[in-house]
Each structure stands twice: as C-alpha cells, then as structure tokens.
Amino acid sequence: MRPIKLVPDNTNVPFLSYRWWAMGLSITLLVASIALVAIRGLNLGVDFSGGQQFRVAFAQPAQVDDLRTRVSSLGLGEASVQQFGDPTKVAIRMHLPDGDKDATDKAVATVRNAISAKYPDARFDNVEAVSGKVSAELLRTGALALTLAMIGIALYIWFRFEWQFGVGALFTLFHDVVLTFGFFALTQLEFDLNVVAAILTIIGYSLNDTIVVYDRIREDLKKWRKMEIEPLLNMSVNETLSRTIVTSLSLILTLTILLVLGPDVSFGFTAAMLLGIVIGTFSSIYVSAPILIWLKVGPNSFVPAAVAGVNERNVKPEGFIK
Numbered sequence: 001m002r003p004i005k006l007v008p009d010n011t012n013v014p015f016l017s018y019r020w021w022a023m024g025l026s027i028t029l030l031v032a033s034i035a036l037v038a039i040r041g042l043n044l045g046v047d048f049s050g051g052q053q054f055r056v057a058f059a060q061p062a063q064v065d066d067l068r069t070r071v072s073s074l075g076l077g078e079a080s081v082q083q084f085g086d087p088t089k090v091a092i093r094m095h096l097p098d099g100d101k102d103a104t105d106k107a108v109a110t111v112r113n114a115i116s117a118k119y120p121d122a123r124f125d126n127v128e129a130v131s132g133k134v135s136a137e138l139l140r141t142g143a144l145a146l147t148l149a150m151i152g153i154a155l156y157i158w159f160r161f162e163w164q165f166g167v168g169a170l171f172t173l174f175h176d177v178v179l180t181f182g183f184f185a186l187t188q189l190e191f192d193l194n195v196v197a198a199i200l201t202i203i204g205y206s207l208n209d210t211i212v213v214y215d216r217i218r219e220d221l222k223k224w225r226k227m228e229i230e231p232l233l234n235m236s237v238n239e240t241l242s243r244t245i246v247t248s249l250s251l252i253l254t255l256t257i258l259l260v261l262g263p264d265v266s267f268g269f270t271a272a273m274l275l276g277i278v279i280g281t282f283s284s285i286y287v288s289a290p291i292l293i294w295l296k297v298g299p300n301s302f303v304p305a306a307v308a309g310v311n312e313r314n315v316k317p318e319g320f321i322k
Helices: 015-039 064-072 101-118 132-160 163-187 193-223 229-239 241-261 264-286 290-294 305-311
Strands: 051-057 080-084 086-094 123-130
Touching: 015 163, 015 229, 015 264, 015 290, 051 101, 064 080, 064 086, 064 101, 086 101, 101 123, 132 163, 132 193, 163 193, 163 264, 163 290, 193 229, 193 241, 193 264, 229 241, 229 290, 241 264
Parallel strands: none
Antiparallel strands: 051 086, 051 123, 080 086
C-alpha cells in the first residue's frame, strides 16, 4: 500500500510573493479585533464577572424573553439569558444575593422552581456561583499568565536565535492572541477560564510552528549565503510545508469533531482552539517569515566572517528547489 501524501515532494509555492496582501489582511483583522474588544467588550463568564450561572437545556427551542421576564420577576436582580450551542440551550447569569451560602442556595432553588414550574422538561446541566473577589483574582491571574507566557517565549527565542527572530515570534503571538480576542468580542461567546486555557495552548502551538519555520530559515541562511532573502524564505517555508499541513489538518479534524459532538461545557475551549490553529498556521507562513525581510535579515546576517569564504561556494544557481 502506497503512503498517502497530502503535500507533494519539492513543492515550489511562492508564498512570499503574496506577503503584502497577507499582511494587509492581518493588519485589517488586528485593527478590527481591537475595535471590537473596545466597543463591544467580552462576554465574561461567571469565572471573571462573579455571580451565579445556570446552564439549562429544554426539549423545545428556549423562550428567551419569557425566561428573562420570569427570572427577573423573582426579586433577585436583573438576569442575563443567552442561547449557546443550539436554540434549546441557554445560560442564565445573575448577581449573587446578599448574605452567606444559605442565601445563595435559596436563590438557586428559587430560580430552579420558577423555571421548572413553567417548563417541566427543563434540565439543569450546571450551576456555578463565584464571588466578586474570587472572580477579580481569577481575571488578574489569567491576564498575568498570558503576559508572562508571551514575555518568557520572546526571551527564549531571543536567546536561541537572534533578536529579529524574537521580535518576529512575539509579533506573531500577539497577532494570534488579539485575533482570538476579536473573535470572542464579535460572537459574544462566553469568555471564561476554559478560553484562557485555550489561548495559552494556542500560544504554545503557534510558538512551536514558528520555531520549526525559523529553524529551517536559520539553517538555510547558513547554507545558501548568496541566495536572495525572498527565495530563501520561500524555500524554507516549502521545506516545512508538509509538516505544517499534516499537523494542522490532524488537529482541525479532531477539534471539528469535538466542536460538533462534544459537551457544551467545552464549546468555548474547542472554538478558541480551532480558530487558533487556523490563525497560527496562517501566521507561521505569512507573518513570522515576511517580518524577517522588514527587519533586514539577510544571507550574511548570522554567519561569522571567518567561514564566509567557505560557504560562499554553496550558491544555488537558480530557483530554490534542491
């Protein structure tokens, strides 16, 4: 049986020829994402906003307006009712009542009884309660984790490669994270600790993809010293293309199945991961590589002068395919 090849050997795709179009698209999406987060904000889950949250499933499409009126009339404060996953499922969020745990338990029972009285088939899949103090700590810790992860990664690449590669990797990670925030601001999907975990995973995946491409670029820079930088970058991206496509497609296939068939509680995590894989694959080709051109990386950038004369004989006569 012959092995299946998703990418032919010796591909010769001129990726860098489209770098201006790709960078224009990336900058447009970055600006749109920042504007969306500033204008619409994120739909923070109970983890970060504090309060109570009920996840309720109905046999028929949920009557959102009726549920909002019914829960708000209980005297427990204004309720936010949103559909998620499919029309039969809703998330109800409310402020915590004044008092101790007994007051919270009483409020939960009141909401359950009010909904069950009108909708006997309603199923309460999950009930959460987080205080404002705990949610503030979680929000602060989550933001700190994302910031430290990106700083640590930038320092790691800076020491392992050169400063241009560190700047390129950091901008690529910034690009992927901001677009993920923009997606959640646009869709108003719930932004909770699961999504923070997904973003940290996306940072790791995007970093791994970028390092694979950068490793090959560095090796090719040392090997083909007289080659122009654009065809050299094209050659490096083509040499890693098979690994990039196979890894990304495997993850996309798995995450798509999990998104469609998985439990509702993992929907935000899976959606963020799926988007992050697509964005990370795009950015490893069209953000991390072209930025090296604008940072003036060239074939003579990182090779000691003493070995230059030896390597100058390693010149490809034409094209960039071995």
